[in-house]
């Protein structure tokens with residue numbers, strides 16, 4: 001991994017409280033973002049002082065919406081937000097970081113390798129190109145596209161009873177109301193806006209949650225083998 005940019009930012013007290021034992025690993029990821037992430041133009045240098053509060057912690061709190069052992073696709077992962085964060089704090093999840101741009105996938109692969117995240121894989125491509133190959137219980141997306149377009153790309157990837165979690169800002173409610181009819185026309189679903197992380201992050205993270213209530217009509221193979229009890233095997237290479 002190339003180095004030489006902005007150095008590192010120590011985790012604030014609230015981050016230590018939120019991440020617990022995962023804090024050192026999260027700090028390594030923060031260093032990768034602050035260093036190679038900045039020199040390669042994947043995040044702006046002005047983001048470095050607010051990496052923890054605005055990016056890592058803000059992303060991490062969505063984990064409370066994700067069921068145990070879920071298969072997750074992070075659409076438009078960019079430099080790994082929220083997918084890498086989730087991979088660090090939730091080793092039970094199986095996560096695909098889906099990203100079309102080569103230099104971003106190179107960085108993501110380096111992060112996965114450096115952090116030893118064997119529950120995370122990187123896939124180069126656009127969401128609309130992988131609908132016959134990838135299936136997810138949960139699709140996450142942050143700062144990727146307006147909701148209608150994001151849903152058009154993402155809903156075909158989601159299993160029945162699976163969810164799209166779109167991290168949005170203050171306009172989430174109005175964006176959802178404008179998109180609601182279009183979402184239902186794409187696939188039967190129910191959608192709401194939820195706040196997560198109250199008391200852990202300030203402000204709380206706003207998420208548009210879309211639960212798909214219909215089966216996918218085309219079959220695609222599962223990405224990972226489940227144990228006989230239906231749960232994924234845990235464990236991580238260090």
Ligand SMILES: C[S@@+](CC[C@H](N)C(=O)[O-])C[C@H]1O[C@@H](n2cnc3c(N)ncnc32)[C@H](O)[C@@H]1O
Nearest residue numbers: 075076077078081099100101126127142143144
């Ligand atoms: C503004 S960045 C956000 C990255 C990251 N999620 C974050 O919050 O920092 C949007 C990302 O979406 C990716 N993207 C754009 N269109 C896409 C598509 N159709 N499928 C998957 N990713 C896409 C872009 O390449 C870019 O990396």
